[in-house]
Amino acid sequence: MSQKKSGFHPAGYEPVLLARLGKPNSRHIDGYVADGGYSSWKKILSGVKTGEWTPVKVTDLVKASGLRGRGGAGFPTGLKWTFVPPKEKRGGKPVYLLCNCDESEPGTFKDRLLIETDPHQLLEGMMLASFALDVKHAYIYIRGEMVHGAEYLNEAVSEAYAKGFLGTDIQGSGLTLDITVHRGAGAYICGEETALIESLEGKRGHPRIKPPFPAVSGVWSSPTVVNNVETLACVKHILDRGPDWFKTLGRNEKNTGPKLYCISGHVERPGVYEGPMGLPFLELLALAGGVRGGKKIKAVIPGGASAPMLTAEEVQSLPLDFDGVAAAKSMLGSAAIMVMDENTDMVKAVTNISKFFAHESCGQCTPCREGTPWLNKMLKRIVAGQGKRQDLDLMLQIANQMGNGMTICVFADAAIAPVLSGVTKFRSEFEAYIAKSAALDYQLPAPAAVTDKVAARVAEGIHS
Amino acid sequence: MAKVTVDGREVVVPDNGNVLEACRIAGVDVPHFCYHPRLSIVGQCRMCMVEIEGMPKIQASCTVPVRDGMVVSASSEKALAARNATMEFLLINHPLDCPICDQAGECKLQDNAFAAGLPVSRTSEPRRQYPGYDRTGIGPHVIADMTRCIQCTRCIRFCAEIAGTGELTFIERGGHTIVWTHEGKVLDNEWSACTADVCPVGALTTKDFRFRKRVWWLDKARSVCTGCEIGCNISIEHRDRQVFRFLPRPNPDVNDYWMCDYGRFRAEELNAQDFTRPVVKDGGSTKETNWGDALERIQKAVDEAIKAKGAASILVIGSANLSTEENYLLNSLFRTRLGVPNVEFVVDNGALRRIKNPKAEGNQEGWLKGLESAPNSRGAVAAGVTRALSDSALEKLSSGKFTPAVLYVADAAFAKKASDPAFVQAARKAGFVAVHARTKNALTEVADVVLPVASLSGKEGTFVNSQRRIQAFSIAIVPPPVVRTDMEVLLHLGKRWGVFDTRWTAGDVFELLKKEIPLYADAERESRAVAGYPAVISPASAYDSIFSPEEAEAKLIAAAAEGRNG
Ligand SMILES: Cc1cc2nc3c(=O)[nH]c(=O)nc-3n(C[C@H](O)[C@H](O)[C@H](O)COP(=O)(O)O)c2cc1C
Ligand code: SF4
Numbered sequence A: 001m002s003q004k005k006s007g008f009h010p011a012g013y014e015p016v017l018l019a020r021l022g023k024p025n026s027r028h029i030d031g032y033v034a035d036g037g038y039s040s041w042k043k044i045l046s047g048v049k050t051g052e053w054t055p056v057k058v059t060d061l062v063k064a065s066g067l068r069g070r071g072g073a074g075f076p077t078g079l080k081w082t083f084v085p086p087k088e089k090r091g092g093k094p095v096y097l098l099c100n101c102d103e104s105e106p107g108t109f110k111d112r113l114l115i116e117t118d119p120h121q122l123l124e125g126m127m128l129a130s131f132a133l134d135v136k137h138a139y140i141y142i143r144g145e146m147v148h149g150a151e152y153l154n155e156a157v158s159e160a161y162a163k164g165f166l167g168t169d170i171q172g173s174g175l176t177l178d179i180t181v182h183r184g185a186g187a188y189i190c191g192e193e194t195a196l197i198e199s200l201e202g203k204r205g206h207p208r209i210k211p212p213f214p215a216v217s218g219v220w221s222s223p224t225v226v227n228n229v230e231t232l233a234c235v236k237h238i239l240d241r242g243p244d245w246f247k248t249l250g251r252n253e254k255n256t257g258p259k260l261y262c263i264s265g266h267v268e269r270p271g272v273y274e275g276p277m278g279l280p281f282l283e284l285l286a287l288a289g290g291v292r293g294g295k296k297i298k299a300v301i302p303g304g305a306s307a308p309m310l311t312a313e314e315v316q317s318l319p320l321d322f323d324g325v326a327a328a329k330s331m332l333g334s335a336a337i338m339v340m341d342e343n344t345d346m347v348k349a350v351t352n353i354s355k356f357f358a359h360e361s362c363g364q365c366t367p368c369r370e371g372t373p374w375l376n377k378m379l380k381r382i383v384a385g386q387g388k389r390q391d392l393d394l395m396l397q398i399a400n401q402m403g404n405g406m407t408i409c410v411f412a413d414a415a416i417a418p419v420l421s422g423v424t425k426f427r428s429e430f431e432a433y434i435a436k437s438a439a440l441d442y443q444l445p446a447p448a449a450v451t452d453k454v455a456a457r458v459a460e461g462i463h464s
Numbered sequence B: 001m002a003k004v005t006v007d008g009r010e011v012v013v014p015d016n017g018n019v020l021e022a023c024r025i026a027g028v029d030v031p032h033f034c035y036h037p038r039l040s041i042v043g044q045c046r047m048c049m050v051e052i053e054g055m056p057k058i059q060a061s062c063t064v065p066v067r068d069g070m071v072v073s074a075s076s077e078k079a080l081a082a083r084n085a086t087m088e089f090l091l092i093n094h095p096l097d098c099p100i101c102d103q104a105g106e107c108k109l110q111d112n113a114f115a116a117g118l119p120v121s122r123t124s125e126p127r128r129q130y131p132g133y134d135r136t137g138i139g140p141h142v143i144a145d146m147t148r149c150i151q152c153t154r155c156i157r158f159c160a161e162i163a164g165t166g167e168l169t170f171i172e173r174g175g176h177t178i179v180w181t182h183e184g185k186v187l188d189n190e191w192s193a194c195t196a197d198v199c200p201v202g203a204l205t206t207k208d209f210r211f212r213k214r215v216w217w218l219d220k221a222r223s224v225c226t227g228c229e230i231g232c233n234i235s236i237e238h239r240d241r242q243v244f245r246f247l248p249r250p251n252p253d254v255n256d257y258w259m260c261d262y263g264r265f266r267a268e269e270l271n272a273q274d275f276t277r278p279v280v281k282d283g284g285s286t287k288e289t290n291w292g293d294a295l296e297r298i299q300k301a302v303d304e305a306i307k308a309k310g311a312a313s314i315l316v317i318g319s320a321n322l323s324t325e326e327n328y329l330l331n332s333l334f335r336t337r338l339g340v341p342n343v344e345f346v347v348d349n350g351a352l353r354r355i356k357n358p359k360a361e362g363n364q365e366g367w368l369k370g371l372e373s374a375p376n377s378r379g380a381v382a383a384g385v386t387r388a389l390s391d392s393a394l395e396k397l398s399s400g401k402f403t404p405a406v407l408y409v410a411d412a413a414f415a416k417k418a419s420d421p422a423f424v425q426a427a428r429k430a431g432f433v434a435v436h437a438r439t440k441n442a443l444t445e446v447a448d449v450v451l452p453v454a455s456l457s458g459k460e461g462t463f464v465n466s467q468r469r470i471q472a473f474s475i476a477i478v479p480p481p482v483v484r485t486d487m488e489v490l491l492h493l494g495k496r497w498g499v500f501d502t503r504w505t506a507g508d509v510f511e512l513l514k515k516e517i518p519l520y521a522d523a524e525r526e527s528r529a530v531a532g533y534p535a536v537i538s539p540a541s542a543y544d545s546i547f548s549p550e551e552a553e554a555k556l557i558a559a560a561a562e563g564r565n566g
């Protein structure tokens, strides 16, 4: 990691998730334990028999912390855990915990940093969550392209087994936990939790119809909790330092804890930054050295490619947390903040994003399978100087036909967000392209051309 | 049972039903592509969108299980707009060349576009092409054309869930998705052509029928497959006295929605008709003659044999290919009226045929199984014809221990034995040989009289299948002039001894069966159980409109809702 330890967080903020960044061998267990790692897990291992530690107690701590999922939707983690049916209602089925390490939202690269620099932090979080959820086998689903990450995670898992933090009857506690690292094949859609489940089962990554929700019937038809890497890492710190401490970080009761921000695009120092939940956008931008070359901002995508774009005005006093960004009619998503400066060609930017979604649609649902390439084809045509007068309104109409329940998963809603926001907020740029177009209107082939063709075919004896 | 209100109409729906089914029970036609009553719910096509009270977003009705008190708006503006949207998306890459597509006329995309689509297209982008995946055979019977595929996955699910063979899959992703066989596989299972049935569009068609006839010209008749003892319900599809294809006719108690390729592709064999006039042997030479002459010769030979050697000198061979009515007439003429003790039949065991129907009675491990390669051994037995065992006259004839004075074979192709040279040689020794035949075989070569009879497509009657279910089949094509049905032949022959009325229909004969055969006392021609046999009752009314699987299913669901068939 080229990132300097100082400067990746606001002054006066003590990093939590990236506290061990830059330490030699930060990814190995000895260093982790030396820094106080696995103390919460040990607490539980020794306290489970005495009854000092119960799953409910862990869940309650997580609930009290106000932790919300870092995978994109910001769903309260403790609440999600309580959706798993109690043991007597599970029909003998095991509960699974799946760590979502598919991280493929464009602009997002925080989970990768976590697993490459401090994988034991994640493992400990998974151990604690597994205890809370009565999980005996947890999986880390890691995106196929993260070759090193998978390697490091596997090493870390072996180390944890060797040190007796995983396995059967762990340290005489009576608890059993195995963790398996499963590599995906590199499809964005496999980050969607039910597609991830299908993929883990060995099938194509097709999102499932919900309900049933994974908490009731997930992987192998068993109750399943899917949590993001960063979410699970937070669990470790909640257990280490308590929910009250957790809540001191953050803007308000509903947006708590430490947060990793991935900032990229036209900034001086793109990278992962840690701060409290609700860090003001301008503060993050300053940490990243401001807009490259001292230029002005034109647009910001605040939460990965799926998040609606914001204009320069809209980000001026934007707090980067779930409710703050939602209030600006976008979303914090995976906290991938992409900054575009005044020279950015918004038409090309939207076209580029639409290409990503056209490429990544799983293809199950008609509106998404057909709509994403349609939008992309139209945008490419506009960029190529073949735009039509009607194109912009048509694009907005098409996009509106794809979202809001028209599809199985919310991928389609994600795919249309950049188009809807881009075309609406930067319409004049699109119009400028179209104004220069060579063929402004749809045209039918000249009737003469058609009759000539038919005549030629009749002459050839093809038509009679 | 759940009470659901659809567009203001309250209906009762089985608890495991979904909103799409509720709409259909309510008589509200919600268009759909990926939903199939026997395949898993995938909610992929997004065609069946409706509004449901209490759910803020539009819903794919097939994916929502019914709940008591649900209120559904299937025809609201929002629902119609959503469906129009899906139609538009489906059509932007579709070739829209229905005039040269063989599915036209029975295409769901065409129907739904007609009913709900936009009158104009808003796309000007190039349409997707599938070089290498268009008009390509993917198995012995099925041709795939991905330009027409709407990715509904019905075919994939058929192979995975019904056939259990899983040859088909999605390859590629998103807008590039192709439905094809797994690498190195061919679509070659026992029911491969059912994939073309479930395919709502022209993406999968059968080599055998493709471009043979525009489907709107085809007339349809309700019939039963004779390929094995399962007796899959079929529709004989014909035009201008020619059979073009069989389609499975949904019957949830028997073949469900399916039939096997073997049975299906016997369809065009029905068009073979070697004998169009009675043929008789005079001295060494054969000649065509009229019915009067042919029947006269048989009557004479029979009377003479009885007089000279007694009725036991006659052997009559019935057939498991003939209807119960025909076997009954054969038996009552020869055994009851003329006192012939030897009225027998044999049936072959063929390749094992299977139909997936876990809900049907008489299935083993979810399958109905058919071993006998003829449809009606049970009907022949019920009609009084004896199943030939080792000490039977038929076996004695085969082994040369019995030489009948008259051999009357009511089906020249009664079993494989009919073409066995040893049997034919033994048969030839009989004093007089008469056969009913449609096509030539070794037995017709040696017969003194060949009576030209119609194929299944020209007949009506009933069979009793392996579940002991009485199944009626009806006439598709009036036989060619002079050719008669087996029943007509037997009625006319019987009239010569004053036993039958030549005006009888199969229905009249069935009434006789009911009177004379105790087993049939409570039977009904279609779909009711034979008394004394396991009571398998299917709601006949459910498949009155049998040619639309959807309609049939909707009626079945409705019947279930009313508690008519449990
Ligand atoms: C198209 C799509 C892609 C997603 N990709 C990811 C991903 O890469 N990583 C992730 O953690 N969550 C992803 N999610 C969110 C997951 O579905 C799920 O909500 C999340 O993993 C839950 O974890 P959390 O509660 O800890 O946030 C994605 C969702 C969608 C709809
Ligand atoms: S919305 Fe798109 S990505 Fe999601 S299931 Fe449907 S086709 Fe697949």
Ligand code: SF4
Pocket: B148, B149, B150, B151, B152, B153, B154, B155, B156, B179, B195, B198, B199, B200, B201, B203, B204
């Ligand atoms: S080939 Fe036909 S049945 Fe199969 S997915 Fe395509 S449209 Fe559906």
Ligand code: SF4
Pocket: B225, B226, B227, B228, B229, B230, B231, B232, B255, B259, B260, B261, B262, B263, B264, B353, B354, B355, B370
């Ligand atoms: S299973 Fe038997 S009855 Fe059914 S189609 Fe095949 S041969 Fe015909």
Ligand code: FES
Pocket: B020, B031, B032, B033, B034, B035, B042, B043, B044, B045, B046, B047, B048, B060, B061, B062, B063
């Ligand atoms: S029929 Fe309901 S989504 Fe296809």
